[in-house]
Amino acid sequence: MLHTKKAKEVLRRLQEEVEILIPYAVPGEDLEVALEFLRTFKDDQFALGVIKDFYSILPEAREEALVKISVVEEKERVFLLLLSTSRHHHFYLINDEEGVFLGEWEQGILDEHVLAFFEYRNAESFREANSSVAACREYRPLERMNEEICPSCGVKAGGLHTLGCPVEVCPWCSGQLNYCNCRFEQLGVEELNDEKELMELAEKLERKGRVPYAKEQRPAFIAEPETKEVIFK
Ligand SMILES: [Zn+2]
Ligand SMILES: [Zn+2]
Incomplete structure (x- = not known):
């Protein structure tokens, strides 16, 4: 029981931290959308961590609400995600310890180590294999938790x-x-x-x-x- 309580506490605190960040990160008219998206993942520690990172870093310093998380690649507990606002899509690489932004969808993935890790010959073959945002699989709340x-x-x-x-x-x-x-x-x-x-x-x-x-x-x-x-x- 103790563990359950502790875990829920961790989730709640994480969500609160993001709730505090959001008003600084998005314009007023996007506030509700951003908070609504956050609530979808209220029991998902993995997603909450990703969302927190997004609003902490604000890739490209754009003030936009995060509206979708997609999984582009995954291998050996390393995930290449696509974090989308209504206008932009940011690559985000994350393992058990940390996450890093890798630029925008239009540029593709240029980092050779990342390409090699996911077994792409080069940036071109990555682009061919991932030709549309719509084809990327959307991350489902709790999918990392339901065994x-x-x-x-x-x-x-x-x-x-x-x-x-x-x-x-x-x-x-x-x-x-x-x-x-x-x-x-x-x-x-x-x-x-x-x-x-x-x-x-x-x-x-x-x-x-x-x-x-x-x-x-x-x-x-x-x-x-x-x-x-x-x-x-
Ligand atoms: Zn084999
Ligand atoms: Zn499977």
């Missing part, structure tokens, strides 16, 4: 991930299917280029037996597991 649902593709525990989901475990090497080399080795190719190869891979996976989602696979995002256990049950 029964895959934090990435949303499948329930015991179900099969959407093919391509970064959480899916590789049945050949038990690594992350999206990032190990098994898919190339199985097909005998350097990279996956077309629908036909994808279908072939899906068939091989089917034959081998795909690994359904289980909560043990979720990225351990919240630093305080003892609080996570109890607050959202």
Whole structure:
């Protein structure tokens, strides 16, 4: 019970901190929109931290309300998010410890380390793979907290991930299917280029037996597991 109380207290304080920041960060007419968005995430420690960072830093020093958080990439507990106002979209890279803004959507991702980490050859290939803001998956409140649902593709525990989901475990090497080399080795190719190869891979996976989602696979995002256990049950 103590943990539950403590965790709720942490959430409440975090929300209050952001509520104090918002009036300094957005013009009066956007205040309600900004606060409404904040309230959507009142039980989501991850999102509250992201929102707080947004209003603390105010990327490009623009005074605009945050209205959407999207997930562009995720790997090994590192997330490339897109934080959107009604007019601008800011890349935001975050791991367990800290977040950093990486410029705006129009410029794409230029940082070579970030590109390499998410396995893009270069800025151009990133742009090709992420051609529209609308195609980026919206972050759902509490998706990092509900263990029964895959934090990435949303499948329930015991179900099969959407093919391509970064959480899916590789049945050949038990690594992350999206990032190990098994898919190339199985097909005998350097990279996956077309629908036909994808279908072939899906068939091989089917034959081998795909690994359904289980909560043990979720990225351990919240630093305080003892609080996570109890607050959202
Ligand atoms: Zn999934
Ligand atoms: Zn593998």
